[in-house]
Amino acid sequence: MFDDFFIRALIAGIGVAFVTGPLGCFVIWRRLSYFGDTLAHSALLGVTLAFTMEFNIALSVFIISSLIALTLIQLQKRTNLPGDALLGLLAHSSLAVGLVVVGFLTVIRFDIMGLLFGDILAVTVDDLLIIWIGGALILLILKLIWKPLFASTVNYELAEAEGLNPDRAKAIFTILIAAIIAISIKMVGLLLITGMLIIPAAMARNISSSPQKMVIYSIIGGLLSVILGLFSSLEFNTSSGPSIITAALILFILSLFKIKQSIKLKN
Amino acid sequence: MSNSQNILVKLKDAGFCINDKWLVKGVSLQVEKGKIVTLIGPNGSGKSTTAKIALGIYKKIEGEVEKYTNKVGYVPQKISIDWTLPLRVNDFMVLTENLNKETIDEALSLTGVIHLKDKNLGDLSGGEFQRVLLARAISKKPDLLVLDEPVQGVDFTGEIALYELIKKISDELNCGILLISHDLHTVMSATDHVVCLNGHVCCSGSPLDVAKNNEYKALFGEQASQILSRYEHKHDHIHTDEGEIKKS
Numbered sequence: 231m232f233d234d235f236f237i238r239a240l241i242a243g244i245g246v247a248f249v250t251g252p253l254g255c256f257v258i259w260r261r262l263s264y265f266g267d268t269l270a271h272s273a274l275l276g277v278t279l280a281f282t283m284e285f286n287i288a289l290s291v292f293i294i295s296s297l298i299a300l301t302l303i304q305l306q307k308r309t310n311l312p313g314d315a316l317l318g319l320l321a322h323s324s325l326a327v328g329l330v331v332v333g334f335l336t337v338i339r340f341d342i343m344g345l346l347f348g349d350i351l352a353v354t355v356d357d358l359l360i361i362w363i364g365g366a367l368i369l370l371i372l373k374l375i376w377k378p379l380f381a382s383t384v385n386y387e388l389a390e391a392e393g394l395n396p397d398r399a400k401a402i403f404t405i406l407i408a409a410i411i412a413i414s415i416k417m418v419g420l421l422l423i424t425g426m427l428i429i430p431a432a433m434a435r436n437i438s439s440s441p442q443k444m445v446i447y448s449i450i451g452g453l454l455s456v457i458l459g460l461f462s463s464l465e466f467n468t469s470s471g472p473s474i475i476t477a478a479l480i481l482f483i484l485s486l487f488k489i490k491q492s493i494k495l496k497n
Numbered sequence: 498m499s500n501s502q503n504i505l506v507k508l509k510d511a512g513f514c515i516n517d518k519w520l521v522k523g524v525s526l527q528v529e530k531g532k533i534v535t536l537i538g539p540n541g542s543g544k545s546t547t548a549k550i551a552l553g554i555y556k557k558i559e560g561e562v563e564k565y566t567n568k569v570g571y572v573p574q575k576i577s578i579d580w581t582l583p584l585r586v587n588d589f590m591v592l593t594e595n596l597n598k599e600t601i602d603e604a605l606s607l608t609g610v611i612h613l614k615d616k617n618l619g620d621l622s623g624g625e626f627q628r629v630l631l632a633r634a635i636s637k638k639p640d641l642l643v644l645d646e647p648v649q650g651v652d653f654t655g656e657i658a659l660y661e662l663i664k665k666i667s668d669e670l671n672c673g674i675l676l677i678s679h680d681l682h683t684v685m686s687a688t689d690h691v692v693c694l695n696g697h698v699c700c701s702g703s704p705l706d707v708a709k710n711n712e713y714k715a716l717f718g719e720q721a722s723q724i725l726s727r728y729e730h731k732h733d734h735i736h737t738d739e740g741e742i743k744k745s
Contacts, residue, residue, distance in 0.1 A: 259581055394593055435583065
């Protein structure tokens with residue numbers, strides 16, 4: 231059944247949605263949307279390096295994104311520049327270096343559009359293994375650091391005072407974001423990965439009353455977006471990434487009606 | 498003063514400096530099981546900073562902190578919670594430790610906010626939120642409670658009840674409490690040891706000793722000294738002029 235490219239894409243997308251759901255909630259709670267973007271931009275550098283050195287793409291993207299993330303943490307500690315300026319600096323310089331490296335490649339052996347916007351035709355059985363095994367690992371690690379990460383998201387000082395080691399949880403979480411970007415790049419494309427993280431979670435925020443519910447709705451929203459997006463991508467012959475994100479946006483717009491009702495009730 | 502096994506946290510000549518400005522310097526104090534140590538001092542005198550040093554929130558400090566327990570409950574002075582999180586009181590109670598329903602209900606009842614259990618944290622009033630903060634800190638039955646102005650914004654009767662509760666918790670759980678308060682009246686009646694801060698320790702000792710101290714009088718005025726001295730109670734030790742503590 232894995233012979234059909236569409237089934238492969240669907241299984242890959244479902245795997246990605248299970249992981250982006252909970253991670254996306256933390257990205258929203260911790261206000262890291264732009265951070266996700268920065269890592270995604272740096273992914274181009276990871277991809278081009280993988281091609282120049284004939285290395286596994288996902289692994290290369292993961293390593294580069296992690297390095298960028300750790301560099302950011304160090305720069306935040308050592309400079310007086312605001313966070314968004316540092317993010318912009320890293321995002322655009324890694325994108326630029328990535329494009330320069332592309333220029334050095336005599337023959338471009340990969341599809342730039344596919345890289346930017348996702349390409350369901352490109353999902354191989356190996357990619358499925360990377361997504362499902364990597365995804366399971368990400369979720370397992372997230373479960374292990376959930377308590378300190380969540381507590382420090384609510385209030386850093388409470389978590390630190392009561393012995394939860396929030397700095398370690400934050401560093402591990404950063405690596406997890408790099409990992410999800412690495413494994414989902416083929417599905418969604420690097421320009422739109424942050425959308426996959428935050429749009430289903432934003433939709434979930436509109437209709438949730440507790441953090442657990444928000445995580446569950448975020449996963450459901452992600453799954454629906456992937457399924458709707460991929461089917462319409464097949465139907466209308468559009469790129470998979472934009473189709474998935476558009477489906478997520480439609481779900482978000484629908485969720486707005488739910489908020490309006492609850493505000494009405496309050497008044 | 499006591500045997501060393503009872504010490505929960507000990508500061509030795511501790512200080513914290515940020516952007517070349519000392520927030521507090523040269524603080525030595527210790528909190529023991531079953532004792533309430535109160536920090537007093539004017540605004541900006543380093544009370545909250547001292548609490549954060551004791552809690553280990555500030556890492557790059559001068560001097561030493563020795564913490565002998567990890568079971569800590571903390572009520573911060575200011576807490577900014579981001580409302581992008583959908584968080585109910587019940588979710589907040591299990592923030593740093595998993596507790597069963599009975600424990601949560603008991604703590605919320607003690608501080609009088611059990612009826613708010615399923616409410617969204619963002620919908621609480623300042624005083625209600627303060628009660629929830631206190632409930633959360635005591636629910637995990639900590640060895641060390643650090644309370645930074647725990648009753649701010651609480652109504653007058655509630656304030657008295659909560660101070661009584663704090664005293665009761667200290668006795669029942671035999672936990673040590675580091676308390677920061679501006680309310681000299683209510684606090685002094687229950688406090689074992691007072692540390693008066695003004696960027697450094699200007700004086701410390703029993704409430705009565707502190708009340709007699711000239712630096713304290715200069716800082717708070719004669720009237721405050723009279724308030725403090727009303728709450729005279731017995732101690733098993735005396736303070737010498739050098740700041741040494743001796744058994745009496």
